[in-house]
Amino acid sequence: MLNYDLVVVGGGPAGMAAALKAEECGVKKIVILERAESLGGILEQCIHTGFGLQYFKEELSGPEYAGRFIELVEKSTVEVKTDTMVLDVSEDKIVTAVNKNDGLLQIKATAVVLAMGCRERPRGALPALTGTRPAGVMTAGTAQKYVNIDGYLPGKKIVILGSGDIGLIMARRMTLEGAEVKMVCEIMPYSGGLTRNIVQCLNDFDIPLYLSTTVVATHGKDRLEGVTIAKVDEKMNPIPGTEQYVECDTLMLSVGLIPENELTSGAGIPLDPVTRGATVNEKRETAHSGVFACGNVLQVHDLVDFVTLEAQIAGEGAAEYILNGGKFDDAQYIETTKGFGVRYIVPQKINVNSKKPIDLYFRVGAVYPNAKVVLEADGKVISSKKKIKLAPGEMECVTVPADVLEGLTADSSVTVRVEV
Amino acid sequence: MKKDMICIACPRGCYMSVEIGEDGKFVSVTGNTCKRGETYAMTEVTNPTRSLTSTVKVIGGAHPVVPVKSASPVPKGMLFECMKEINKATVKAPVKIGDTVIENILGTGVDIVATNIC
Numbered sequence: 001m002l003n004y005d006l007v008v009v010g011g012g013p014a015g016m017a018a019a020l021k022a023e024e025c026g027v028k029k030i031v032i033l034e035r036a037e038s039l040g041g042i043l044e045q046c047i048h049t050g051f052g053l054q055y056f057k058e059e060l061s062g063p064e065y066a067g068r069f070i071e072l073v074e075k076s077t078v079e080v081k082t083d084t085m086v087l088d089v090s091e092d093k094i095v096t097a098v099n100k101n102d103g104l105l106q107i108k109a110t111a112v113v114l115a116m117g118c119r120e121r122p123r124g125a126l127p128a129l130t131g132t133r134p135a136g137v138m139t140a141g142t143a144q145k146y147v148n149i150d151g152y153l154p155g156k157k158i159v160i161l162g163s164g165d166i167g168l169i170m171a172r173r174m175t176l177e178g179a180e181v182k183m184v185c186e187i188m189p190y191s192g193g194l195t196r197n198i199v200q201c202l203n204d205f206d207i208p209l210y211l212s213t214t215v216v217a218t219h220g221k222d223r224l225e226g227v228t229i230a231k232v233d234e235k236m237n238p239i240p241g242t243e244q245y246v247e248c249d250t251l252m253l254s255v256g257l258i259p260e261n262e263l264t265s266g267a268g269i270p271l272d273p274v275t276r277g278a279t280v281n282e283k284r285e286t287a288h289s290g291v292f293a294c295g296n297v298l299q300v301h302d303l304v305d306f307v308t309l310e311a312q313i314a315g316e317g318a319a320e321y322i323l324n325g326g327k328f329d330d331a332q333y334i335e336t337t338k339g340f341g342v343r344y345i346v347p348q349k350i351n352v353n354s355k356k357p358i359d360l361y362f363r364v365g366a367v368y369p370n371a372k373v374v375l376e377a378d379g380k381v382i383s384s385k386k387k388i389k390l391a392p393g394e395m396e397c398v399t400v401p402a403d404v405l406e407g408l409t410a411d412s413s414v415t416v417r418v419e420v
Numbered sequence: 421m422k423k424d425m426i427c428i429a430c431p432r433g434c435y436m437s438v439e440i441g442e443d444g445k446f447v448s449v450t451g452n453t454c455k456r457g458e459t460y461a462m463t464e465v466t467n468p469t470r471s472l473t474s475t476v477k478v479i480g481g482a483h484p485v486v487p488v489k490s491a492s493p494v495p496k497g498m499l500f501e502c503m504k505e506i507n508k509a510t511v512k513a514p515v516k517i518g519d520t521v522i523e524n525i526l527g528t529g530v531d532i533v534a535t536n537i538c
């Protein structure tokens with residue numbers, strides 16, 4: 001069995017930033033285990049720009065953003081094993097993995113950072129989508145890989161279901177490559193994507209976005225020939241009589257991302273039913289001592305810049321844990337409370353003995369124009385910030401200042417709520 | 421004349437209202453939260469531009485294509501013409517991030533550069 005201070009599972013933006021931060025904090029023996037043939041994660045196929053505006057203050061493409069961290073990892077003492085599949089993370093932090101060179105690997109880790117990212121919801125997760133099973137139905141991310149990595153066009157007449165960012169980005173990409181994107185259908189009454197993507201990817205090319213609309217059936221034997229779309233009611237059930245046939249050879253699904261937490265669950269770590277990621281404290285430590293989680297495996301982010309920041313918190317936390325002899329000193333945790341309009345908060349619990357301010361990241365459950373984000377501690381309003389628009393597609397952040405934390409006890413409450 | 425638009429200079433996506441003079445020139449903007457919003461509104465009214473990203477064929481690389489971007493935004497109306505040029509181009513491996521793939525595309529003064537190694 002090998003021994004490492006820190007094992008990072010996943011070499012995407014989260015894994016790389018966590019490993020680099022831990023090294024910077026003084027951790028000596030770190031290894032990143034990556035399933036793909038190279039570091040970078042999903043950024044490798046995200047060739048559009050818009051990455052890094054917050055973190056690097058410049059606009060980069062996905063591979064360029066990843067490239068900056070890959071270069072830093074190559075210059076660091078962090079070891080990397082690519083083409084390496086992690087099979088299990090045990091309760092006593094033994095990581096089991098397999099690759100061609102080492103065969104079966106067992107690594108005893110002082111701390112583990114889980115950074116496995118997320119995957120797309122597939123067709124099978126849409127039971128309401130009936131009809132035949134021809135070729136030409138794929139997730140937007142699969143189509144993105146076909147076009148941007150493998151270099152071929154997966155279709156010519158496209159319907160996109162779901163207005164998540166990957167779907168919007170692919171609408172533009174396919175249009176530029178000469179395909180006809182007929183429409184984007186969104187079952188919700190609002191888009192799940194970033195505003196700028198609606199503007200740049202749909203409005204710029206006059207691609208219609210149909211809200212409260214879904215695809216109810218696929219048609220065609222060998223290749224997709226068309227889909228049936230329908231309007232939905234408030235309960236998201238298709239309204240009879242609103243069905244419409246749309247001719248197309250490709251249906252792309254951009255219907256949500258699911259954190260890839262099989263390893264987390266296997267280790268017996270509890271998940272938050274809303275984020276589908278582990279429940280964590282402000283250091284991004286899971287309920288399991290010394291096991292941290294960050295990036296899209298913890299909560300699905302809109303911007304990689306926030307993934308990097310979250311991973312650095314996890315990396316710093318892991319370093320503190322390792323350098324403190326595999327433990328944290330006395331902490332008193334309270335849960336963060338979701339008030340009106342708030343769907344989830346990460347971290348789910350915070351240490352009131354923390355000396356540093358704590359950022360609470362959260363998402364709202366509906367669109368709220370001209371609303372306020374209110375932070376309360378023990379019923380007292382700490383901050384109230386005006387927002388032009390709050391939407392489920394855009395992650396929000398509110399900071400609990402250090403002096404507020406100082407006044408809190410184990411019986412205190414911290415609440416984030418929306419005021420309309 | 422007033423024109424409503426959503427700023428795309430950053431992910432915030434401010435809703436802005438732009439006042440355009442009778443001569444079609446930019447007069448003023450409201451709703452933006454930073455200077456970049458004003459610049460965006462001004463450009464959008466006079467000469468809208470967009471960053472363009474795509475892929476170019478690679479000979480002898482690890483993958484069949486390498487991602488590229490316009491080093492700076494190109495005129496919005498020329499996106500499809502630029503795509504034609506990009507789809508005609510090929511490069512030989514090895515390619516580094518930042519390598520110029522097409523110089524001064526269609527006389528815009530903008531280079532098309534590689535955004536990954538291959």
